[in-house]
Amino acid sequence: MAFNSIGIIGLGLIGGSFARAFCDRGLCVYGLDECASTLAEAAGADIFSALTDDMDQLLALKPELIYICVPVEATKSVLKTLAEKGVKTPVTDGASTKSTVCALAHGLGLNFCGGHPIAGREVSGFSSSTDGLFDGAVHVLTPVADGFPTDDLKALHEVIGMRVTVMTADRHDLVFGAISHLPHVTAFSLVEAVNKACPEAFSYTGGGFKDFTRIAASNPRMWTDIFLDNDKTVIELIDTYIDFLKTWREDITAKDEKKIYKRIEDASSIRRSIK
Amino acid sequence: MAFNSIGIIGLGLIGGSFARAFCDRGLCVYGLDECASTLAEAAGADIFSALTDDMDQLLALKPELIYICVPVEATKSVLKTLAEKGVKTPVTDGASTKSTVCALAHGLGLNFCGGHPIAGREVSGFSSSTDGLFDGAVHVLTPVADGFPTDDLKALHEVIGMRVTVMTADRHDLVFGAISHLPHVTAFSLVEAVNKACPEAFSYTGGGFKDFTRIAASNPRMWTDIFLDNDKTVIELIDTYIDFLKTWREDITAKDEKKIYKRIEDASSIRRSIK
Numbered sequence: 001m002a003f004n005s006i007g008i009i010g011l012g013l014i015g016g017s018f019a020r021a022f023c024d025r026g027l028c029v030y031g032l033d034e035c036a037s038t039l040a041e042a043a044g045a046d047i048f049s050a051l052t053d054d055m056d057q058l059l060a061l062k063p064e065l066i067y068i069c070v071p072v073e074a075t076k077s078v079l080k081t082l083a084e085k086g087v088k089t090p091v092t093d094g095a096s097t098k099s100t101v102c103a104l105a106h107g108l109g110l111n112f113c114g115g116h117p118i119a120g121r122e123v124s125g126f127s128s129s130t131d132g133l134f135d136g137a138v139h140v141l142t143p144v145a146d147g148f149p150t151d152d153l154k155a156l157h158e159v160i161g162m163r164v165t166v167m168t169a170d171r172h173d174l175v176f177g178a179i180s181h182l183p184h185v186t187a188f189s190l191v192e193a194v195n196k197a198c199p200e201a202f203s204y205t206g207g208g209f210k211d212f213t214r215i216a217a218s219n220p221r222m223w224t225d226i227f228l229d230n231d232k233t234v235i236e237l238i239d240t241y242i243d244f245l246k247t248w249r250e251d252i253t254a255k256d257e258k259k260i261y262k263r264i265e266d267a268s269s270i271r272r273s274i275k
Numbered sequence: 276m277a278f279n280s281i282g283i284i285g286l287g288l289i290g291g292s293f294a295r296a297f298c299d300r301g302l303c304v305y306g307l308d309e310c311a312s313t314l315a316e317a318a319g320a321d322i323f324s325a326l327t328d329d330m331d332q333l334l335a336l337k338p339e340l341i342y343i344c345v346p347v348e349a350t351k352s353v354l355k356t357l358a359e360k361g362v363k364t365p366v367t368d369g370a371s372t373k374s375t376v377c378a379l380a381h382g383l384g385l386n387f388c389g390g391h392p393i394a395g396r397e398v399s400g401f402s403s404s405t406d407g408l409f410d411g412a413v414h415v416l417t418p419v420a421d422g423f424p425t426d427d428l429k430a431l432h433e434v435i436g437m438r439v440t441v442m443t444a445d446r447h448d449l450v451f452g453a454i455s456h457l458p459h460v461t462a463f464s465l466v467e468a469v470n471k472a473c474p475e476a477f478s479y480t481g482g483g484f485k486d487f488t489r490i491a492a493s494n495p496r497m498w499t500d501i502f503l504d505n506d507k508t509v510i511e512l513i514d515t516y517i518d519f520l521k522t523w524r525e526d527i528t529a530k531d532e533k534k535i536y537k538r539i540e541d542a543s544s545i546r547r548s549i550k
Binding site for chain 1: 393413415440449450451452453454455457458460461462463464465466467468469470471472473475476477479480483484485486487488489490491492493494495496498499502503506509510511512513514515516517518519520521523524527528530532535536537538539540541542543545546547548549
């Protein structure tokens with residue numbers, strides 16, 4: 001089977017951008033959002049075959065795929081609602097953490113496959129959505145249900161220019177804990193530490209500091225959910241990170257020039273090797 | 276007095292870029308470098324009125340300003356040499372830390388004013404130098420000697436498009452410890468922590484992680500010197516930073532949703548306020 005019609009739940013930056021990209025490829029897109037002003041904006045965009053704030057109305061349209069595009073905690077509520085309504089349609093999501101979402105969907109017996117589009121901006125809302133947000137980006141799939149048409153879901157994302165990769169939900173949460181969740185904690189902490197140690201220093205920030213802390217200007221709702229959902233992995237990563245900081249403290253205290261030089265050389269070489 | 280001729284010691288990215296910018300403004304520029312291939316490259320650039328690898332030859336040209344453009348430890352050696360030779364000419368430098376350099380110059384009785392151009396790239400060497408590197412950038416001056424013509428040094432940098440600000444050397448090292456040295460330690464540690472926890476995660480890095488760790492691809496010689504020279508301030512800042520990381524660990528462990536949300540909101544708001 002292929003997905004000819006898609007019901008998107010949540011019309012923010014991610015849901016709106018998927019809707020635009022799918023519509024561009026000629027697919028029939030339905031949209032659901034709780035917010036009246038978002039629905040009004042979405043209506044103006046001339047993308048959706050139907051728009052509603054009511055789940056029963058969306059389900060009555062019989063979309064061939066249900067795509068949940070809301071933050072992690074809200075995603076879990078939607079999964080419970082879909083299970084209560086006995087939905088058998090394939091369901092996927094775009095939330096940033098996968099282990100608890102996939103475990104819940106599995107426990108509820110939904111025909112589910114987790115997903116995470118590795119794209120985003122520091123802006124949010126339907127008004128920021130674009131049809132090219134996912135072009136060239138990676139989409140991670142974390143399969144759950146045996147009968148789920150994973151190949152079709154893969155093809156759906158490839159057709160909008162994404163590079164699809166499949167991994168377990170736990171692996172996903174470690175990988176993105178390391179390269180996304182931990183960096184956010186470090187950026188928030190850095191802004192807090194500078195603000196405490198020398199707030200006037202912010203007047204002298206150049207491009208380096210601004211690049212480095214850009215991710216600190218993130219959406220609080222989304223990131224609170226991520227930290228609480230991937231808590232165990234994030235805590236382990238913070239511990240590993242603090243251990244390395246402590247050894248920097250030790251090496252600088254000991255004025256261990258050779259070791260400091262070697263560590264910078266190694267870190268620099270790893271960083272340069274990132275494509 | 277104004278500076279009609281400038282003797283630049285060290286023709287790397289910084290010294291070479293100053294030479295190009297000063298030459299563009301019609302000033303007479305002399306260059307000294309220990310490295311024969313750098314001197315050959317510099318000769319080909321048609322900027323310098325004279326080039327040498329010998330300090331006595333440079334001093335015999337009687338430049339009205341001596342501009343030291345080498346890493347911190349090498350800067351200290353040059354200061355000692357200049358003092359031994361009884362140099363009375365105004366001397367300035369472009370090294371990234373100022374407290375120990377200024378204290379040394381003061382102790383040696385040199386006619387010195389510290390300086391730090393807030394510009395740089397992740398490349399180095401004369402071949403990477405450009406006449407526009409400092410255009411629009413901040414130049415920090417940290418005065419030492421009472422008789423030094425600070426206003427002339429200010430004017431010299433303004434004429435090449437820099438915005439000059441004056442502060443004490445200790446203040447400089449705290450400000451740049453906070454917004455430059457600490458972020459480098461955190462970036463090196465982040466690369467090390469990810470490399471330990473989940474090296475394959477580097478394959479999934481998007482723009483955010485790359486921006487965040489760009490400064491980890493830094494020059495080991497320069498950064499070893501900076502950490503060793505500004506050691507006490509850097510250690511204090513690492514401690515403050517670790518304290519904040521630990522409270523993140525606590526808040527996530529306690530699943531303190533309200534506090535986490537508030538901290539993200541506050542850090543995000545501070546970051547957004549940076550111009």
